[in-house]
Amino acid sequence: MKALVLTQYKKMEYIEVETPEIKPDEVLVQVKACGICGSDIHGFDGSTGRRQPPVIMGHEASGVIAEVGSAVSGWKKNDRVTFDSTVYCGHCDYCRKGQINLCSNRRVLGVSCDEYRRNGAFAEYVAIPQHILYRLPDEVTYDQATIVEPLSVAFHAVNLSPRTVGASVTVVGTGMVGLLIVQAARAAGYGQIIAIDHHPEHLELAQNLGADIILLSNETIDEKVKALTGGEGTDVVFEVAGTNASVHTAIACARKGGAVTLVGNIAPKVDLPLQTVVTRQLTLQGSCASSGEYPACLDMIARKAVNVDAIISRSAPLADGHRWFTTLYNKEGHHLKIVLNP
Numbered sequence: 521m522k523a524l525v526l527t528q529y530k531k532m533e534y535i536e537v538e539t540p541e542i543k544p545d546e547v548l549v550q551v552k553a554c555g556i557c558g559s560d561i562h563g564f565d566g567s568t569g570r571r572q573p574p575v576i577m578g579h580e581a582s583g584v585i586a587e588v589g590s591a592v593s594g595w596k597k598n599d600r601v602t603f604d605s606t607v608y609c610g611h612c613d614y615c616r617k618g619q620i621n622l623c624s625n626r627r628v629l630g631v632s633c634d635e636y637r638r639n640g641a642f643a644e645y646v647a648i649p650q651h652i653l654y655r656l657p658d659e660v661t662y663d664q665a666t667i668v669e670p671l672s673v674a675f676h677a678v679n680l681s682p683r684t685v686g687a688s689v690t691v692v693g694t695g696m697v698g699l700l701i702v703q704a705a706r707a708a709g710y711g712q713i714i715a716i717d718h719h720p721e722h723l724e725l726a727q728n729l730g731a732d733i734i735l736l737s738n739e740t741i742d743e744k745v746k747a748l749t750g751g752e753g754t755d756v757v758f759e760v761a762g763t764n765a766s767v768h769t770a771i772a773c774a775r776k777g778g779a780v781t782l783v784g785n786i787a788p789k790v791d792l793p794l795q796t797v798v799t800r801q802l803t804l805q806g807s808c809a810s811s812g813e814y815p816a817c818l819d820m821i822a823r824k825a826v827n828v829d830a831i832i833s834r835s836a837p838l839a840d841g842h843r844w845f846t847t848l849y850n851k852e853g854h855h856l857k858i859v860l861n862p
């Protein structure tokens with residue numbers, strides 16, 4: 521089969537490789553679409569150490585079943601599917617409690633690190649264990665299905681946050697996941713949503729997708745948020761940028777007794793404004809990946825309750841993968857999601 525292989529850091533080659541062999545409990549998926557994730561871009565240059573070459577990246581994908589393993593039940597050839605980005609084990613303490621994102625033996629598709637190597641979906645075919653498959657509703661296209669994974673991240677963050685109908689929200693960072701959080705927060709029944717970002721284009725999109733107020737970020741933007749909320753700040757803040765400055769902004773935008781849900785994690789460490797968190801009695805909540813949100817996300821996309829087409833900047837042939845990785849890596853243009861089609 522053909523695959524887009526990271527053969528060395530910053531170099532992707534579209535080459536012939538062996539088609540994966542499936543285990544009895546796996547299916548072979550013929551990939552129709554696979555999105556480029558921010559984590560793939562951060563792995564591209566070796567900075568995270570989680571994409572050690574040679575590896576086939578790609579974990580936001582969809583396709584059609586081409587072959588079924590001998591122990592697989594409930595799935596057949598030609599079924600349209602998407603799948604979780606994480607292969608969870610199903611039998612550790614976390615999995616047994618339904619916290620599959622925290623699985624002690626989790627393996628992410630398209631990741632090769634010191635502990636394991638698992639090829640992903642920037643290829644014509646990928647082997648997928650049956651327990652992480654989800655059926656695509658007829659209304660959902662293969663390209664749209666690549667957004668299910670980041671949408672599930674957005675839903676998970678909202679599900680972990682205090683939800684009172686009408687509670688006010690700030691979203692710090694309106695990149696792709698931030699824009700999906702704006703939509704998830706709107707769907708969840710929150711009240712006023714304030715979106716903050718560096719890019720006017722992203723903010724404009726945030727407004728189209730449900731934000732009530734958009735603010736271009738600067739160092740004192742929390743004062744603006746407080747001025748818009750009776751001097752208090754919002755009930756809930758979602759931090760979706762993950763830098764020292766953005767975490768400070770997020771904490772400063774929360775009202776007393778409010779909650780800050782932390783999703784972004786570009787910086788491995790940030791300074792914690794301890795006295796603000798303690799004296800304003802804030803709740804800080806980390807949110808990682810998703811656990812069980814896929815079916816709801818697929819349903820929301822099928823019913824057009826969320827707009828994922830607005831998130832897809834363009835689709836391109838998988839053969840052009842190197843060019844698109846380089847474009848995203850060099851931050852040329854304002855692309856949200858690039859989807860590659862084998």
Ligand SMILES: [Zn+2]
Nearest residue numbers: 557558559580
């Ligand atoms: Zn991803």
Ligand SMILES: [Zn+2]
Nearest residue numbers: 609612615623
């Ligand atoms: Zn587990």
